[in-house]
Amino acid sequence: MNQYEVVIQGQLVLPEQVVEGEIGVQNGKIVAISEGIGNLQATTIVNAQGKYVFPGLIDAHVHCFSNPDEGFEVTSAAAAAGGVTTFLDMPYDLPNPINNVDIFKEKIERLNEQSIVDICLWGTISKYDGIEQIKPLAEAGAVAFKMSTFETDAYRFPRIPDYEIMKAMEQLREYDLVAAFHAENDEIIADLIEDYQKAGKVYPKAHMETRPPYTETSAVLKLMEFAHWTDSKLHIVHVSHPRTLELIKLFKEQGTKVTSETCYTYLLLNCDDLDKYGPKAKNNPPLRYQEDVDGLWEKLKTNDLDFVTSDHAPWSWAHKEKGKDNIFLAASGMPGLDIMGSLMFESMVVDKGFSPVHFAKAMAQNPADIYGIPNKGRIAEGFDADFAIIDPEVVWTIDENQFHSYSKISPFHGQKVNGKVVHTIVRGETVYDGEKVTKEPGFGAFVPGKAFKQ
Numbered sequence: 001m002n003q004y005e006v007v008i009q010g011q012l013v014l015p016e017q018v019v020e021g022e023i024g025v026q027n028g029k030i031v032a033i034s035e036g037i038g039n040l041q042a043t044t045i046v047n048a049q050g051k052y053v054f055p056g057l058i059d060a061h062v063h064c065f066s067n068p069d070e071g072f073e074v075t076s077a078a079a080a081a082g083g084v085t086t087f088l089d090m091p092y093d094l095p096n097p098i099n100n101v102d103i104f105k106e107k108i109e110r111l112n113e114q115s116i117v118d119i120c121l122w123g124t125i126s127k128y129d130g131i132e133q134i135k136p137l138a139e140a141g142a143v144a145f146k147m148s149t150f151e152t153d154a155y156r157f158p159r160i161p162d163y164e165i166m167k168a169m170e171q172l173r174e175y176d177l178v179a180a181f182h183a184e185n186d187e188i189i190a191d192l193i194e195d196y197q198k199a200g201k202v203y204p205k206a207h208m209e210t211r212p213p214y215t216e217t218s219a220v221l222k223l224m225e226f227a228h229w230t231d232s233k234l235h236i237v238h239v240s241h242p243r244t245l246e247l248i249k250l251f252k253e254q255g256t257k258v259t260s261e262t263c264y265t266y267l268l269l270n271c272d273d274l275d276k277y278g279p280k281a282k283n284n285p286p287l288r289y290q291e292d293v294d295g296l297w298e299k300l301k302t303n304d305l306d307f308v309t310s311d312h313a314p315w316s317w318a319h320k321e322k323g324k325d326n327i328f329l330a331a332s333g334m335p336g337l338d339i340m341g342s343l344m345f346e347s348m349v350v351d352k353g354f355s356p357v358h359f360a361k362a363m364a365q366n367p368a369d370i371y372g373i374p375n376k377g378r379i380a381e382g383f384d385a386d387f388a389i390i391d392p393e394v395v396w397t398i399d400e401n402q403f404h405s406y407s408k409i410s411p412f413h414g415q416k417v418n419g420k421v422v423h424t425i426v427r428g429e430t431v432y433d434g435e436k437v438t439k440e441p442g443f444g445a446f447v448p449g450k451a452f453k454q
C-alpha cells in the first residue's frame with residue numbers, strides 16, 4: 001500500500017460530484033483520490049469527516065495596496081483564515097500602479113517574502129502609450145490586465161480612452177490573456193454627482209442614485225462591442241445588476257468571449273444597507289435594490305454569472321469617516337477575505353440549496369479556468385493540494401475586530417453565520433487551523449500567468 005505525506009478525509013467536493021473519501025498528497029500535489037475512508041496510509045492524517053473538503057478558494061479580485069498599511073502579510077493571513085489559497089492582486093497600488101515591468105518584478109519579490117498563500121498578480125496600463133508595457137508584463141507573468149472606463153484616480157486608476165482599449169485588446173489577444181474591466185460610465189456619473197452635490201443631496205443612498213444601472217450597462221455594452229471586433233477575451237468585474245448579465249448572455253450567444261463576476265457584497269447586501277451602515281456599505285458600483293439582488297442570484301443559479309470575488313479593499317475607519325456627513329467623500333470598498341468563503345457557503349449551500357459542486361465552481365474552478373491559472377481550482381490528480389475545509393455545523397458570529405486584515409470595518413459585523421472555514425491547506429501544508437494562521441510569511445509563492453517566459 002502506498003504511503004502518502006498527507007491524507008485528507010472528508011466529503012470531497014470533486015468537479016462533478018461530492019464523495020466521502022480520501023485525498024493522498026505528495027510533494028504538495030494531489031496524487032490520489034479514493035472513495036471510502038481507511039484506504040490510504042499517511043504520515044499525517046487530516047480527519048475532516050462530516051465536513052466539506054473544497055478546492056482552495058480563489059479570490060480573483062483583491063486590492064492589497066490601495067491602502068499601503070495593509071500589505072501582503074496581513075492580506076494573505078486574512079486569505080488563509082478565509083479559506084482562500086490563491087488570490088489575484090489588483091494593480092492599482094499606492095503610490096504607483098503596476099503598469100511597467102520593473103515595478104511588477106519588485107512586487108513579485110515582496111510577494112515571495114511576505115505572503116502566506118499563493119498569489120497571482122494583475123498588470124495594468126497607463127492612460128496613454130501604455131500598451132507597450134503589455135508584452136513585458138505578460139512575459140513577466142501577469143495573470144491578466146485590468147483597465148477601467150471610470151476615472152477613480154488620473155494616475156493610479158485612470159479611465160483608459162477607447163482607442164487605447166482597442167489597441168490593448170488586440171495585443172492581449174496575442175497572449176490569450178483576459179482584459180478585465182471596471183465598467184462604469186464615467187461621464188454620466190461625474191455629472192450626476194455634481195448635480196447632487198450642488199443640490200446638497202449627499203445622504204448615503206445618493207451614492208446609489210448617482211450610479212444608476214444604465215451607467216454600468218452602457219459601459220459594458222461598449223466593451224463587449226470592442227471585444228467582438230477584436231476577437232479578444234473580455235471579463236467584467238463586480239457586476240452589480242442582473243440586466244448587465246442579460247446583455248452579456250446576448251453577446252455570448254453571438255460568440256463574443258465575455259465572462260462575468262459579482263462580489264459577495266452585491267449578493268448579500270442591498271441599498272437599504274447604505275442607510276443602515278453609511279460609508280461602511282459604500283462600494284463601486286453601488287449596492288442595488290433587493291429585486292436586483294434576487295436577479296443576480298437567479299443568474300448565478302443558471303450559470304450566467306461565472307464566479308464570485310471579494311473586491312477586498314482594506315480601508316481604515318479614517319478613510320470611511322470622511323463620508324459621515326457627505327457620502328461622496330468616503331472611500332469605496334469593503335474588506336472581505338476573512339469572511340467571504342464562510343458567508344458564501346452559508347448563503348449558497350445552506351440557505352439557497354446550491355450544490356457544494358456549484359459553490360466550488362463559483363469560488364475556485366471558474367476563476368482558475370477563465371484566467372488559466374495552472375494546477376489550481378479543483379480537486380483532481382496532478383493539481384496543487386490546496387483545500388478549504390468547511391464545517392457546516394459550526395455557528396459563529398462575525399467580529400470585525402478579529403479580522404486579520406488591517407481593515408476592521410464591515411457591515412457584516414455581528415452577523416451570525418451557519419458554516420465556517422475551519423482548516424485551510426496550501427500545497428499540502430496547513431496555513432490555518434481554525435483558530436490561527438500557522439505559516440510564516442514567505443510560504444506563499446508567486447503564481448505566474450500563462451504567457452510567462454522564464
Ligand SMILES: [Zn+2]
Binds near residue numbers: 061063
Ligand atoms: Zn476592485
